[in-house]
Amino acid sequence: MESDLAVPLHAVSVTGVVLKDDGRLLAIKRADDGTWVPPGGLLERDEEVEQGVVREVFEETGVTVRPVRLTGVYKNVSLRTITIALLCHVEAGEPRVSDEAVDVRWLTQKEAELMMPPLRALRVRDALDSNGPFVRSY
Numbered sequence: 001m002e003s004d005l006a007v008p009l010h011a012v013s014v015t016g017v018v019l020k021d022d023g024r025l026l027a028i029k030r031a032d033d034g035t036w037v038p039p040g041g042l043l044e045r046d047e048e049v050e051q052g053v054v055r056e057v058f059e060e061t062g063v064t065v066r067p068v069r070l071t072g073v074y075k076n077v078s079l080r081t082i083t084i085a086l087l088c089h090v091e092a093g094e095p096r097v098s099d100e101a102v103d104v105r106w107l108t109q110k111e112a113e114l115m116m117p118p119l120r121a122l123r124v125r126d127a128l129d130s131n132g133p134f135v136r137s138y
Contacts, residue, residue: 017127
């Protein structure tokens, strides 16, 4: 039998699709590559999914959120990551830049779909679609 250490592992990350009362979505411009994406990042080993998304959104944007529902699970084969996406509502705070985000904006869905890479825009569409959650692999 093969050792567990020989089995390729996947990193687990979280994405918060943060929806404001007016329907706009929170997006960050990543400091490392300049792409616009919903806030998120790696889940810590001892962290619940909901805690992770709250932490990541706050660290990257200064906004406190409340996770509402699971909207999707995404397997990126080439990057060996599993991303868990949750729709979140704003609890408090005003968006601000951080070490990870050189810009933070509230975008309409159309703006998000135009500005984000296609697979990140897909997470936004899935979060706003009441037929989810979706499970996708790419």
